[in-house]
Amino acid sequence: LESVQLALKILANATSYGIFVEINVEQLDDSETVSCFGAGNSPFSVQTKNLEKPGPHFHPLLERVLSDWNREPCGTGLMCDS
DSSP: OHHHHHHHHHHHHHHHHGGGGOEEEEEEEEEEEEEEOOSSSSOEEEEEEEEEEEOTTOOHHHHHHHHHHHHSGGGOSOOOOO
């Protein structure tokens, strides 16, 4: 029974907000210099052969709201990790 519940939870999560975090990796033949933005105040440059391109419906803020909403039962403000 638990495996069926887990499978249904994963399916529900994937169909409810998975499309908004779609990242497609493009593999390059030669390295390319890209700018990375992290926790620091300024970007830094790195060499990579893999570029991450957002999917057609990518929206990081909407994904964040939906994933939090999915874990918060009935608007109680209490976070439950089920």
